[in-house]
Amino acid sequence: MKHLIGSLAVGVNENFKNMYFLSNLETIDTYYQIQFKITDHLTEIELPSLTTINGPSWEIALHDRLKRIHFPNLKNITHVSGNIEKFDIFFLGQLPEFCVSSDTIYNFMRSQGLKTNHVYGNICPPNFDNSKICQNPTAGCVQIFGDVNVGPIFDMKRLNSVEIIFGTLTINGARLEDANLLVNLKYIAVLKR
Missing domain, CATH: 3.80.10 (Leucine-rich repeat, LRR (right-handed beta-alpha superhelix))
Structure with missing residues (x-):
């Protein structure tokens, strides 16, 4: 059917x-x-x-x-x-x-x-065989599975291609000079018991 x-x-x-x-x-x-x-x-x-x-x-x-x-x-x-x-x-x-x-x-x-x-x-947990799904922010990553913590020495360019984070996004102590660095980020999904 x-x-x-x-x-x-x-x-x-x-x-x-x-x-x-x-x-x-x-x-x-x-x-x-x-x-x-x-x-x-x-x-x-x-x-x-x-x-x-x-x-x-x-x-x-x-x-x-x-x-x-x-x-x-x-x-x-x-x-x-x-x-x-x-x-x-x-x-x-x-x-x-x-x-x-x-x-x-x-x-x-x-x-x-x-x-x-x-x-x-x-x-x-997704299948990590796909290079666009990552556990940690890396260049070319579209989906991140896990929490992302942005601190003072974090390279924001690693988030350029990210569309969704399956976890939390915490920005603490980072110097953000350009808000366009998260231009592709569309969704943040957090499900926790």
């Missing part, structure tokens, strides 16, 4: 460990909340083909074993009323190791006007 028109709810009595049977799903168009709630067996929710959601909200909550949420290609999120600001995301993992993939967080942040309230968990 590539296109779902109607509600999507996975819940209490389901024995699914993952959502692989929905791996070809590209779009969800619904007037109802999308729900993955209170399942004892679900360990991962990954929808690799999902690109578009048109609906009121999304709730993933109260799973005893859920470790990871991953929607790597989700690009378009709209509310059925046409007002994106009403689309609410509620993700709550019970386990300390519960995380939302950095791709998913990045895609949520890129959706114009989307308000991602109530995301409780961690950001899953």
Whole structure:
């Protein structure tokens, strides 16, 4: 199935460990909340083909074993009323190791006007094989996974290409002579339990 028109709810009595049977799903168009709630067996929710959601909200909550949420290609999120600001995301993992993939967080942040309230968990570590994803600021790095501390001897040019920081940005004691040094920085995402 590539296109779902109607509600999507996975819940209490389901024995699914993952959502692989929905791996070809590209779009969800619904007037109802999308729900993955209170399942004892679900360990991962990954929808690799999902690109578009048109609906009121999304709730993933109260799973005893859920470790990871991953929607790597989700690009378009709209509310059925046409007002994106009403689309609410509620993700709550019970386990300390519960995380939302950095791709998913990045895609949520890129959706114009989307308000991602109530995301409780961690950001899953990305694949560092990609030279544009770094743990420390380096030239050419587009995404940084980790906290960035800018002090008096920090070379600000290392942040020129950075678009998103998955962590905090602290500037303390640095001499900033040109505000354009962070010209490409668009997002800072912090999820911590």
